[in-house]
Every structure is written in C-alpha cells, then in structure tokens.
Amino acid sequence: MLSWRVILPFLLTGTIWGSTWFVITGQIDGVPAAWSVFYRFALATPALFLVAALMKRRLRLSGPEHRLAMLVGLFQFSGNFLFVYHAELYVTSGIVAMMFGLLMVPNALLARFVLGERTQGGFWIGSAVAIVGVSLLLVHEWRANPDAGVIGGNVGLGIVLAMLGILAASVANVIQANPTGRGVPMVSLLAWAMLYGTIFDLGFAFVTAGPPPFPTGTNYWAGIVYLALIGSVITFPLHYNLVREIGAGRTAYNSILTISVAMLISTLFEDYAWTPLTIGGMALAVVGMVLALRARRQKSVQVQQSAQMRHPAD
Numbered sequence: 001m002l003s004w005r006v007i008l009p010f011l012l013t014g015t016i017w018g019s020t021w022f023v024i025t026g027q028i029d030g031v032p033a034a035w036s037v038f039y040r041f042a043l044a045t046p047a048l049f050l051v052a053a054l055m056k057r058r059l060r061l062s063g064p065e066h067r068l069a070m071l072v073g074l075f076q077f078s079g080n081f082l083f084v085y086h087a088e089l090y091v092t093s094g095i096v097a098m099m100f101g102l103l104m105v106p107n108a109l110l111a112r113f114v115l116g117e118r119t120q121g122g123f124w125i126g127s128a129v130a131i132v133g134v135s136l137l138l139v140h141e142w143r144a145n146p147d148a149g150v151i152g153g154n155v156g157l158g159i160v161l162a163m164l165g166i167l168a169a170s171v172a173n174v175i176q177a178n179p180t181g182r183g184v185p186m187v188s189l190l191a192w193a194m195l196y197g198t199i200f201d202l203g204f205a206f207v208t209a210g211p212p213p214f215p216t217g218t219n220y221w222a223g224i225v226y227l228a229l230i231g232s233v234i235t236f237p238l239h240y241n242l243v244r245e246i247g248a249g250r251t252a253y254n255s256i257l258t259i260s261v262a263m264l265i266s267t268l269f270e271d272y273a274w275t276p277l278t279i280g281g282m283a284l285a286v287v288g289m290v291l292a293l294r295a296r297r298q299k300s301v302q303v304q305q306s307a308q309m310r311h312p313a314d
Helices: 004-027 033-054 063-087 093-115 121-144 154-175 186-209 218-251 254-269 276-294
Strands: none
Touching: 004 033, 004 063, 004 093, 004 218, 004 254, 033 063, 033 186, 033 218, 063 093, 063 154, 063 186, 093 121, 093 154, 093 254, 093 276, 121 154, 121 276, 186 218, 218 254, 254 276
C-alpha cells in the first residue's frame, strides 16, 4: 500500500474521476447531452481498442461474448451516461457523484439474486448510514432549488435520472461478471461494449436531439478530449493494475477519494453551500461507505465495482 506504484495510480484515478463530474457540466451547457455523450465515446472507443492492442489482449470475440458486450454497452455506455449527463442539468455534479458512491448497494442486491453472492450484515449497516447521509444532501439540494416543488421538475427529475443511471451501471456490473464475461479480457470487453454503446448513442442523439451540433468553443472540445482520453482510457489500465496489486476490496476505497474531490470542486466552482445539514450528510455518507467497504463478503464477489462500471465520469 505504501509503494509508489500503488499510491500514485490510487491518487491519480481518484483525482481524475473526481474531476470528471464537473467537466461534464461544461458538456451540457448549450449542447444536447446526448450528442456530448456520443462525441465522448466516439473519441474514446478507438483509443480503447488501441490500448487493448498495445496490451496484447485478444480482440476477437465469440457470438455469446459479442452479445454480452452489446448488453454492457447498452446499459453502461448508453443508459448510464445518458441518464447521468441529463441528471447534471438539474443536480449539482458533486451530489450526483455522491449518489453514485451508493452503487455498491444495487450491485450487492443484483449480485445476490443473479449470481447468488451474499454480503455480511456490516455491509448493510454501513450502506444504511451512507444512504441517510446522501439523503440529507439531497434534502438540502431540494430546498435550495426554487422549483423543487414542481413535480417531475428540476431537482426531483435530476434525482430520478441519477437513480436510473445508477441502476443501469449496476446491471452492467452484474452481467459482465457472468462466466462469459470472466472469460474475456476486461479491456477487450469494454472496447467492444463502448463501440456498441456509441452506435446506440448516435441513434439516440439523432432521434431525440436532431442533427449533430458542432460547438466552436475550445473549452468544449478540450472537455471532450479530457473525458474521453484522460477520464476513460488512461485511467482504465491504472485502475486494473491497482486491482491486481492490492485487490478489488482495497481498490474500492478509491470511491471515497473520488467523491471527496467531486464535492471539493463543486464547492470551488459551483458555489455549493455548506450548512450543518450538508456537513452532517457528507460525514454520514463517507463513514457509511467506509463501514460498508470494510465488511467482507461471505463469498468473493466477482462484480467489479470499478470506475468504468461505476460512474459516468470514466
């Protein structure tokens, strides 16, 4: 844990992923969110295939493996990201990041029913504490929004969209952990999944947002490059090297750093207001997540709570 080959990628991935939540806000300012999702993965997909080739991972998939990649792409690189990009139209980026810190809860539930994996009571106690903490943050967000009382509008709509994004990401997590998914190099599965997701994103953008816009702002395209290459492609090998070095359980603590960075950036650049309610909520959320992560599974969980399968920032 004290080796630089552990500390450096741990800090880099947590900091980068924490920053991507805020960068997303620049991608939805005056540009349809669906097109921004497509542009991001249109750039990231060939780069990820290149990474897989450089790592000498097999890229040829069997029929069942391609079908799995299609499903992962639909849920992860389409549903998850489309929901989250739209959620950030209504909810502070750091709060959406905090909500995604609870991804371990639907992961555990789906893994229990789909893969037959169990968790100990400490996991659920910690998760309950974290849920209470995040709920307090959402209450503050709701109160701070002048249109919070409008049914289906603003914060309420953003919360629903974020929850749908979490569910989509969780489904992707679980289905990639089946025997077919475990037989494919992860970077290869992700490359193909991203390709299929990008194709769906293109169709969805055309249907819902019309012809593609071509923003002229340098900041917009710099954000696309950052999210695609830095936030998605470069961090993948770093993350999986951490999993190999210190295990998936310890690597999962990276999510605490991620949400801390996201909330710090929201404070500095989105004028997020800290009150006794939000401070208490943040403290409960972090403590609860730590307690949940410390609880050992009764059976080694194959579901990777990894960043690319965890939040849209990757």
